[in-house]
Amino acid sequence: MLVSIVFIPIGVVSLFASRDVVEIIDQYETECVPQNFRNDKVSFIQSNANKTCTRRLTVTKLMKKPIYVYYQLDNFYQNHRRYVKSRSDSQLKDNSGWDEVSSCKPEDMSNGQPIVPCGLIAWSLFNDTYNFSLNNQQLAVNKKGISWKSDRDRKFGRNVFPRNFQNGTLIGGKSLDPTVPLSKQEDLIVWMRTAALPTFRKLYGKIEWDLQPNEVIHVTLENNYNTYSFSGKKKLVLSTTSWLGGKNDFLGIAYLTVGGLCFFLALSFTVVYLVKPRRLGDPSYLSWNRNPGGH
Amino acid sequence: MIQEADIGVGISGVEGMQAVMASDFSVAQFRFLERLLVVHGHWCYKRIAQMICYFFYKNIAFGLTLFYFEAFTGFSGQSVYDDWYMLFNVVLTSLPVISLGVLEQDVSSEVCLEFPAIYQQGPRNLFFDWYRILGWMGNGLLASLIIFFLNIVIFYNQAFRIGGQTADMTALGTTMFTCIIWSLNIQIALTMSHFTWIQHATIWGSIVTWYLFLAVYGALSPDISGNAYQILVEALAPAPMYWTTTLLVAITCNLPYMAHIAYQRCLEPMDHHIIQEIKYYRKDVEDQHMWNREQSKGRQKTKIGFTARVEAKIRLLQSKMHKKQ
Numbered sequence A: 001m002l003v004s005i006v007f008i009p010i011g012v013v014s015l016f017a018s019r020d021v022v023e024i025i026d027q028y029e030t031e032c033v034p035q036n037f038r039n040d041k042v043s044f045i046q047s048n049a050n051k052t053c054t055r056r057l058t059v060t061k062l063m064k065k066p067i068y069v070y071y072q073l074d075n076f077y078q079n080h081r082r083y084v085k086s087r088s089d090s091q092l093k094d095n096s097g098w099d100e101v102s103s104c105k106p107e108d109m110s111n112g113q114p115i116v117p118c119g120l121i122a123w124s125l126f127n128d129t130y131n132f133s134l135n136n137q138q139l140a141v142n143k144k145g146i147s148w149k150s151d152r153d154r155k156f157g158r159n160v161f162p163r164n165f166q167n168g169t170l171i172g173g174k175s176l177d178p179t180v181p182l183s184k185q186e187d188l189i190v191w192m193r194t195a196a197l198p199t200f201r202k203l204y205g206k207i208e209w210d211l212q213p214n215e216v217i218h219v220t221l222e223n224n225y226n227t228y229s230f231s232g233k234k235k236l237v238l239s240t241t242s243w244l245g246g247k248n249d250f251l252g253i254a255y256l257t258v259g260g261l262c263f264f265l266a267l268s269f270t271v272v273y274l275v276k277p278r279r280l281g282d283p284s285y286l287s288w289n290r291n292p293g294g295h
Numbered sequence B: 001m002i003q004e005a006d007i008g009v010g011i012s013g014v015e016g017m018q019a020v021m022a023s024d025f026s027v028a029q030f031r032f033l034e035r036l037l038v039v040h041g042h043w044c045y046k047r048i049a050q051m052i053c054y055f056f057y058k059n060i061a062f063g064l065t066l067f068y069f070e071a072f073t074g075f076s077g078q079s080v081y082d083d084w085y086m087l088f089n090v091v092l093t094s095l096p097v098i099s100l101g102v103l104e105q106d107v108s109s110e111v112c113l114e115f116p117a118i119y120q121q122g123p124r125n126l127f128f129d130w131y132r133i134l135g136w137m138g139n140g141l142l143a144s145l146i147i148f149f150l151n152i153v154i155f156y157n158q159a160f161r162i163g164g165q166t167a168d169m170t171a172l173g174t175t176m177f178t179c180i181i182w183s184l185n186i187q188i189a190l191t192m193s194h195f196t197w198i199q200h201a202t203i204w205g206s207i208v209t210w211y212l213f214l215a216v217y218g219a220l221s222p223d224i225s226g227n228a229y230q231i232l233v234e235a236l237a238p239a240p241m242y243w244t245t246t247l248l249v250a251i252t253c254n255l256p257y258m259a260h261i262a263y264q265r266c267l268e269p270m271d272h273h274i275i276q277e278i279k280y281y282r283k284d285v286e287d288q289h290m291w292n293r294e295q296s297k298g299r300q301k302t303k304i305g306f307t308a309r310v311e312a313k314i315r316l317l318q319s320k321m322h323k324k325q
Helices: A002-020 A041-046 A081-085 A089-093 A149-155 A186-192 A250-275 B018-022 B032-072 B083-103 B109-114 B116-121 B130-154 B169-191 B197-219 B222-228 B231-236 B240-267 B271-280 B288-297 B306-324
Strands: A023-027 A052-058 A067-074 A129-134 A137-139 A200-207 A216-222 A233-239 B009-011 B025-027
Touching (some): A002 A250, A089 A149, A089 B222, A186 A200, A250 B130, B025 B032, B032 B083, B032 B116, B083 B197, B109 B116, B116 B271, B130 B169, B169 B197, B169 B231, B169 B240, B197 B231
Antiparallel strands (some): A023 A233, A052 A216, A067 A200
């Protein structure tokens, strides 16, 4: 009973928090391939064709700033063991470790020189870009502060610069500016925090502007990233947050369910107690009294 | 004869130490045999049975979450937990079981001596039959499912904090492990009947040590802690979702056991439950007559010989008569 009294209010509060979050999701990987390439998307993405695509997003409810922009990838196994292993933390941390690339195979060396940052995780960096405009005015996307502060301060060094990156025959994703140190390459830092599930979102940036209902946002995106080889999906997500986080009704529903179940159990045990009471410590329930003449 | 028996007890004395060297247990005087059997024998049986069942439960609940995760990683063998967590699993969830196995007493030693019939729970194998073993394994299976899937669905792909950050594998693994530690330790607290400071220290100390370990591990340089650097302090502790998930999962995992034990204690109590209640409500002090009567009823006379066979036949006929009524 106590559990249900505690859980049901928590469930209600969590559900309301989740309901307050406004989310716009736009799946674009198929739509952003021109019609004549729809049968062979892989060759389209690998070609030099124009990859610019415009999308329109309609705001359903008031969205207060900051509005978080995520890219969501489906069917992308960032949690595969070989992928997760393929990085070199000592290389990322400090310039002195620039040639410690042994754990990064196959993306360790290119043209006989070590790659900085090495490994499959860095090599596959997401490279779609998004530009937002509202009523023909550019909406600025703040790309600072999207990664964990501890990553920026301690894990990715201020004196480590990309070199020899995406220099091989196969280009896996975004190239990095070799004049910017890794501690400021926030897209890379966010990407290198490998996700737990094959469907995941990563923070792209924040929009510091309120969005009113029924406004239409025009997105100009560069559809560069190849998810077509493995039938992955790409989605652009705009979301607000509440004190609890993003939009997920499950926590609230789970609390309500467990609280309700506890309430039901408490009720049924109370009924049983009233119908068939057992005095505590009643010795007639001892086994030698219940089965007289033998156990 | 001592060697042939299931348990051989030898008495050391004037005839020498030969019996002692051949035996499993040895005592100094014949009168100690009563205590050895009725008190320590009974406790030993209960402790070992409960410890083994709980061990199965604990390892199934922990290990199966690793297996479920493989379905989400393309069966590549990636562990959802950091390597150091699994090392600490040995310490943090095993110390409470050790204290259960060494110190557990379902009834006190005086009661064991007064009610030798309680000892019958051992030979009748009430606490280690297949029903109980499979029940604990099923409990472990259910706990692993609850822990894993609640965590996965709650931390699905949206942000888990007001700052908009999404959970990476380390955050999810740490939360899941926290839920495991809490659920397992609350479960053992529910199982134990006898609490001394040692049990409290191992159970609640394990939980506190887990948080301390996370804080210390997170404070080590990223060379050692990798992605778990500052995971508790920076990422998880300020997130209300972490604490609410832990609370939800810990309580939900223990609900089936609580329902089962509540049902059992209400409707089908076992002997030691009744005696625990009598002792707790001091009914043995109030109603001395009842207490003494039950003690004498709880004793069975000799089991061998002509008299015993006659008495056994009488008991059989009596029980048949009772059933007919």
